[in-house]
Amino acid sequence: MRIVFYGGSFNPPHCGHVEAAMTISELLKPDKLLIIPSNIPPHKELAEGSPDAQERLLLTKLAFADVPEAEVTDMELHREGKSYTATTVEQLLAQYPEAEMYLALGTDMLLSFEEWYRFRFLLETLTLAVFIRSEGEEAEMLRHAEYLKQQYGARIIPLRHEPKAMSSRDIRDMLCRRMGASFLPEAVYARIIANGDYDAKPELYWLREKSYALLKPSRVAHVVGCESEAVKLAMKWGEDPENAAEAAILHDITKKLSLSEQLILCDKYGIINDTVEEHNVKLLHAKTGAAMAKELFNISNEVYEAIRWHTTGKTDMTLLEKIIYMADYIEPNRDFEGVERLRELAYENLDAAMALGLKMSLEDIRSYGQEPYIASIEAYEWYKPYED
Numbered sequence: 001m002r003i004v005f006y007g008g009s010f011n012p013p014h015c016g017h018v019e020a021a022m023t024i025s026e027l028l029k030p031d032k033l034l035i036i037p038s039n040i041p042p043h044k045e046l047a048e049g050s051p052d053a054q055e056r057l058l059l060t061k062l063a064f065a066d067v068p069e070a071e072v073t074d075m076e077l078h079r080e081g082k083s084y085t086a087t088t089v090e091q092l093l094a095q096y097p098e099a100e101m102y103l104a105l106g107t108d109m110l111l112s113f114e115e116w117y118r119f120r121f122l123l124e125t126l127t128l129a130v131f132i133r134s135e136g137e138e139a140e141m142l143r144h145a146e147y148l149k150q151q152y153g154a155r156i157i158p159l160r161h162e163p164k165a166m167s168s169r170d171i172r173d174m175l176c177r178r179m180g181a182s183f184l185p186e187a188v189y190a191r192i193i194a195n196g197d198y199d200a201k202p203e204l205y206w207l208r209e210k211s212y213a214l215l216k217p218s219r220v221a222h223v224v225g226c227e228s229e230a231v232k233l234a235m236k237w238g239e240d241p242e243n244a245a246e247a248a249i250l251h252d253i254t255k256k257l258s259l260s261e262q263l264i265l266c267d268k269y270g271i272i273n274d275t276v277e278e279h280n281v282k283l284l285h286a287k288t289g290a291a292m293a294k295e296l297f298n299i300s301n302e303v304y305e306a307i308r309w310h311t312t313g314k315t316d317m318t319l320l321e322k323i324i325y326m327a328d329y330i331e332p333n334r335d336f337e338g339v340e341r342l343r344e345l346a347y348e349n350l351d352a353a354m355a356l357g358l359k360m361s362l363e364d365i366r367s368y369g370q371e372p373y374i375a376s377i378e379a380y381e382w383y384k385p386y387e388d
Helices: 015-028 053-063 085-095 107-111 119-125 135-152 168-175 186-195 204-213 217-237 241-250 259-269 281-297 301-308 319-330 339-346 350-367 374-386
Strands: 002-008 032-037 070-072 100-106 127-132 155-160
Touching: 002 015, 002 085, 015 032, 015 100, 015 127, 015 155, 032 053, 053 070, 053 186, 085 100, 085 119, 100 107, 107 127, 107 135, 119 135, 127 135, 135 155, 186 281, 204 217, 204 241, 204 281, 217 241, 217 319, 241 281, 241 301, 241 319, 259 281, 281 301, 301 319, 319 339, 319 350, 339 350, 350 374
Parallel strands: 002 032, 002 100, 032 070, 100 127, 127 155
Antiparallel strands: none
């Protein structure tokens, strides 16, 4: 039985890690490929703000799910102190005494192998499979491999592998700046965003893909227009344009759902509705959309509230809330009497635009013989003093 194990902090596990595992699978054809996240790496400290061990384990399982023969194990996460490879090898030998064991590692780790804890035991027990990433690195690796062979009888084989230029440290730095999605497996990135690991914020192109998939095709143009308008308004009035874009992209993600489906989501998210809301899909989608966006994309409270109130408005709205309400109302695809004046006013006096927009909305609802929702009435009364 051939067992190869590949360890690391996997903080986070990225596409380079997965490609390396695929190389192991293709070239060594192991019966078992053990992916072993370390609890406390012996050669470096975990970065401040890293997810806990169980979260890293989950991310690692997501990352390597499609690698043949790969099995992610938590054997090092249960041990206290540093995760020494020698201790792991002893545990594996006890479990698989007849196994032929290989350790996959990079050239940099091979060059410092004599500094490893109980390195002689490891060289006696394991075959080292070393990733070679360039011709220059190959020459250096082969020289050192020959030295270890002559000095300690080491068994070392090369694994030719051309990884993407990436590191977990660089990716951690990217994630909080709405970057890094292309370096991570899709399931890993989605989990990081949903859980808020590494203070990650979603890349807007990725967020658009996820949002549009939840919409009726006929609504995508409206959401695109709403985002464009929200960013322009944000830049005009001094709001964060990325927050405005995020709220606009997500504001209608539950719009296509039926009343019964909306009510199911309300029950799921613990949303309490009044009698009017329980019978009005339009009112519910703002509440359920905000809740779903929080669950899937870990949006900030500011973005949550902007989505929550984009349909009815409310008294004393924040700048972001007003921007999303107005962008939804005047985006370029809207065409109704008075929209041009409303668009102009939105860039002259946002509070006056809120007053006019709310007034127009109330009049439109009443023209159908319906009574507007109380939140909209109260919002209009709040902004009425700003009427142009």
